[in-house]
Amino acid sequence: MKIIVDAMSGDKAPQEIVSGTLAAIKLLGVKAVLCGKEEEILPLLEKIPKPVIDEYLEIVNASQVIEMEDDPANAIRSKKDSSMTVALELLRDGAGDAMVSAGNTGALLTGATLIVKRINGIRRAALAPVIPNPKGGFVLIDAGANAQCTVEYLVQFAYMGSYYASDIFDLESARIGLLNIGTEATKGTELQLETYKILESASSAGRLNFVGNVEAKEAMNGACDVLVADGFTGNIVLKALEGTSAFLMGEIKTMFSNNIKTKLSALLVKKNISAIKDRLNPDAVGGTALLGISKPVIKAHGSSNAQAITNAIRQAARAVKADIASRLYESVEYMKF
């Protein structure tokens, strides 16, 4: 298996991206293509034995970099020789099985859609991060790729999320919840009311395991394996979660530095607190899948360190094995209307 890595995107590129890729080669036995400025990548490989490089690593030069603040559509159009664009072209052309980037989310979405293309029949690609909860976690789809959604998009997200969650959580049939402000079928806006009906009939037909409307609070408590949302609301959930975590962890940090007693207390649980932080740490979790693209594309967090990149590559390798695209292709007729 060969994973194509955008070596130049992200806050810590290329240093941490290259380190994470090298660790993934060692840990997972995958091959990798590093895509980016050769003059910056090669010095980072000086200590790697030549036979390892020869067998496991390719470097493909790309002279430009898409920055976090670049306008997504413009960047993909104007920076034809960017590491992200070239990496996506390599994926399209079969030079590797999956692609990982820690770059500009909008550009990656636009680029993946224009270059690698969506699965035939899928209307929109969606961002599908795994959100932690006491039961392990749930897939949130869409977490922000599509601010304005139709009923059809949401139904397709439900199917994509179902295949993906069943795979990553090893479930026979992932429980699909529709994000809403109450559990009754009458809750929400037109979008939720209509989507509810279609998901319910898909569930009756045995094609999906729809558990009904789910509130964000209940999803955080394990009520579903997939939480379906329009990208606007999904992104709001994601950011509210990040904000609340940051606020609470900040309060706890302040509390521990209060006085001698609390400082002593902090010493006793230092490692355990770190473990809790890690559960919510995007670097530890790895990447967010872009579902709906014809080949696996994984978005790593913009601040990814080497560990995060290794995890994102692991996720990419898993996505290749699961081959969700083929399974979606088989059932796409149910998702069109």
Add this chain to the structure above:
Amino acid sequence: MKIIVDAMSGDKAPQEIVSGTLAAIKLLGVKAVLCGKEEEILPLLEKIPKPVIDEYLEIVNASQVIEMEDDPANAIRSKKDSSMTVALELLRDGAGDAMVSAGNTGALLTGATLIVKRINGIRRAALAPVIPNPKGGFVLIDAGANAQCTVEYLVQFAYMGSYYASDIFDLESARIGLLNIGTEATKGTELQLETYKILESASSAGRLNFVGNVEAKEAMNGACDVLVADGFTGNIVLKALEGTSAFLMGEIKTMFSNNIKTKLSALLVKKNISAIKDRLNPDAVGGTALLGISKPVIKAHGSSNAQAITNAIRQAARAVKADIASRLYESVEYMKF
């Protein structure tokens, strides 16, 4: 000042509602009207000296109770002699200055709108809880009263939130943020794009202090004093916040009970952890204002204990003093289009 209290609504009614009201009389010197089943309320007043009751307390009998699971519109229509309905009628008729209820949120909204009426020109009443953050907190408006919103509703929420937050946080001009998935003016759906333009021009005209689009994460970090949202998205934020807090506090509790070392650590910070929980505790915060109603109506949390009711009554008394309704009435011409 006299506060009308729905004594029968909420999980802990009437016991805790009556206790909280008695505490408020003692602490704040307000008068109160307890509305509900006399045969249940009177035994709770046995130990109160008669002169205190005579001067500070009225009991108005109401034979029915609106339950949490009742359909809001039906309940208000069919239970004409419910404690909530009677309390709202007393408010309408001037028997008190403000009303507090820990009951069914939907029924309270419907009842307040039908009986007490909205401020002339205001299209929709909104729920406006205070959300904690490191700077103290921000007002979220609307937190769930109106799932489907228009641009006009959102602009009115901004004005109502501005007056309210300036009052409760003692600010000259509250910073108004529009909940969105990014800070650029081009972010969001049609609703946000249009609302942004109108809030911006209101800001240029000096009528509002609009700070632009704000992500939930940034609001949780103090970026604004008022976060304007449609009721669907606002409610999602509220529930995501509750869910994340519950998850994290659960993780921390589990962590502390891990072994002898962590248990010792827990003993050292027990009080401090409680203080953090209290900051996020709806009972400690008190109530959520229903803004847009012609007289102050405060929704206390359904699980309110005596302390929460006392706090909600304090908030009601403050709302009476601030007289937001009159101030809104003066500027309502700017809010119509």
